[in-house]
Amino acid sequence: MNEYNYIKNQDEEIYDTLVGEEEREKKGIELIPSENYVSMATREAMGSVFTNKYSEGYPGRRYYGGQEFTDAMERIAIDRAKQLFKAEYANVQPLGGAAANVAMYFALMEPGDTVLGMDLSHGGHLTHGHPTTAINKVFNFVRYKMKDVDTGEIDYDHLREMAIEHKPKIILAGFSAYSRELDYTKFKEIADEVGAYTVADMAHITGLIASGVLKNPFDYGFDVMTMTTHKSLRGPRGGMIVVRESAEIAKKINKAVFPGMQGGPHMHQIAAKAVAFKEALDPSFKAYAQQIVKNAKAMEVVFKAENVRLMCGGTDNHLLLADVHSSLNITGQEAEDVLEEVGITLNKNMIADEPRTAMDPSGIRFGTPAMTTRGMKEEQATRLAEIMIEIMRNKDDADKKAELQKEVQEMCEAFPVPEKFV
Numbered sequence: 001m002n003e004y005n006y007i008k009n010q011d012e013e014i015y016d017t018l019v020g021e022e023e024r025e026k027k028g029i030e031l032i033p034s035e036n037y038v039s040m041a042t043r044e045a046m047g048s049v050f051t052n053k054y055s056e057g058y059p060g061r062r063y064y065g066g067q068e069f070t071d072a073m074e075r076i077a078i079d080r081a082k083q084l085f086k087a088e089y090a091n092v093q094p095l096g097g098a099a100a101n102v103a104m105y106f107a108l109m110e111p112g113d114t115v116l117g118m119d120l121s122h123g124g125h126l127t128h129g130h131p132t133t134a135i136n137k138v139f140n141f142v143r144y145k146m147k148d149v150d151t152g153e154i155d156y157d158h159l160r161e162m163a164i165e166h167k168p169k170i171i172l173a174g175f176s177a178y179s180r181e182l183d184y185t186k187f188k189e190i191a192d193e194v195g196a197y198t199v200a201d202m203a204h205i206t207g208l209i210a211s212g213v214l215k216n217p218f219d220y221g222f223d224v225m226t227m228t229t230h231k232s233l234r235g236p237r238g239g240m241i242v243v244r245e246s247a248e249i250a251k252k253i254n255k256a257v258f259p260g261m262q263g264g265p266h267m268h269q270i271a272a273k274a275v276a277f278k279e280a281l282d283p284s285f286k287a288y289a290q291q292i293v294k295n296a297k298a299m300e301v302v303f304k305a306e307n308v309r310l311m312c313g314g315t316d317n318h319l320l321l322a323d324v325h326s327s328l329n330i331t332g333q334e335a336e337d338v339l340e341e342v343g344i345t346l347n348k349n350m351i352a353d354e355p356r357t358a359m360d361p362s363g364i365r366f367g368t369p370a371m372t373t374r375g376m377k378e379e380q381a382t383r384l385a386e387i388m389i390e391i392m393r394n395k396d397d398a399d400k401k402a403e404l405q406k407e408v409q410e411m412c413e414a415f416p417v418p419e420k421f422v
C-alpha cells in the first residue's frame with residue numbers, strides 16, 4: 001500500500017480522501033465492467049518524475065530538449081503496444097478513450113462526413129456521436145442495431161443497407177454495453193463494398209483481445225483500433241490508437257493527436273501504460289483474461305437459472321446487462337442503490353430500446369475484470385450473482401441486507417486487492 005507520507009504531512013484534507021478511497025476500493029466488490037485495479041508498479045510510474053516533462057511531438061521529433069529518457073520510454077511503450085495488438089503502428093499519447101476517438105474521427109474524416117456506428121441504446125458509447133457531444137456537431141452519425149436483442153445478433157443486412165444509403169467514411173464496430181462477439185468479417189466486407197474505413201473501438205475488451213481470449217479485429221482486416229488502457233487491459237487511465245498496417249493512416253492519426261487536438265503528452269501516464277503493457281504481455285495475463293470470461297459465464301448461469309432477462313441472452317465477454325425491471329420488479333437505480341448498501345458496486349444502464357428513461361432505466365450492467373483481479377473464480381462469481389438476485393428480491397428486508405453485507409465483507413477480506421501481478 002502507498003503510505004502517502006508527503007501528502008499526509010502537508011495536506012490533510014486530500015490525505016483523508018485518498019485513505020477513504022483506498023478503503024472503499026478494498027472493502028467493496030467492484031462490478032463496474034469498465035473499472036479495474038492497477039499494480040503498484042503502474043501506480044509508481046503514474047506518480048513518477050515523468051510528470052515534470054514537456055514532450056510535445058513524438059520520439060526523435062520533439063519541440064523541447066531534454067528528451068533522452070522520455071524518447072526511450074515512449075519508444076518502449078509503442079513497441080509493447082504493437083506487440084499486444086499485432087499492429088504496425090501505435091500512438092500511446094491519447095489522454096483517454098474519448099480523446100482517442102475524437103482524434104481518430106478527425107484523422108480519417110472531413111467535417112460533415114458520416115460514421116456508421118452502433119445504436120447508443122444497443123450498446124454504443126457516448127463518443128459514438130451522442131447528441132450532447134461536440135463531435136456530433138462536426139460529423140454525421142447514423143446507426144445500426146441488433147436484429148434480436150435477446151440473442152445479440154447484429155442486423156448485418158440493415159448495416160449493409162445503411163452503409164449503401166449513407167456512404168459512411170467510417171464503419172465503427174465497438175460498444176460499452178454489449179456482451180457478444182462481433183462478426184468482423186461482415187463489417188469488413190460491407191466497408192469494402194462502400195469504400196469505408198473499418199475502425200473498432202475496443203475500449204472495454206482491450207485486455208481480452210490483447211490476450212487472444214476474444215478475436216482481434218486486425219485478423220479480419222480492420223484498419224484501426226481505438227481503446228482505453230484502464231479497463232480490462234488493467235493499465236492506467238488513458239487512451240490509445242493502433243493501426244494495423246497503413247503508414248498513411250498512422251501518419252494521419254499522429255497528426256490528429258498532436259498537434260491536432262492535444263498539447264504535451266502526459267509522459268507519466270505513458271510510462272504507466274508501458275509498465276501495464278509489460279504485465280499484459282506476461283503469460284499470466286492470458287490466464288487472467290480467460291478467468292474474466294469464465295466468471296462472467298458463471299454469473300450468467302445464475303441469472304438465467306433465476307429467470308432474469310439478460311440482454312443478448314448472455315455473454316461472450318466480461319459483462320452482462322440484465323433487465324431487472326421486467327424480471328425482478330426493481331428499477332436500475334433501485335438495484336444500484338440496494339447493491340451498494342451491501343458493498344457491491346455496479347451501474348444502472350439502459351437496456352436495448354429502453355422503455356423507461358436514461359436517468360431511470362430498466363437495467364443494470366456489471367462485469368468481472370476487477371473482481372477477477374482479486375483472484376476470485378467461478379465459485380465466488382456464482383455466489384455473488386446469487387447474492388445480487390437475493391438482495392434485489394428483498395430490497396426492503398433489513399436483516400437480509402445485514403446478513404449479505406457481512407458475507408460480502410468476508411469475501412473481500414478473503415480476496416485482498418493484489419499489489420503485483422507478475
Ligand SMILES: *Cc1c(COP(=O)(O)O)cnc(C)c1O
Nearest residue numbers: 096097098125175176203204228
Ligand atoms: C470507456 C469507453 C470510451 C471512453 O473512454 P474514456 O477514457 O472514459 O474517455 C470510449 N469508447 C468506449 C466504447 C468505451 O467503453
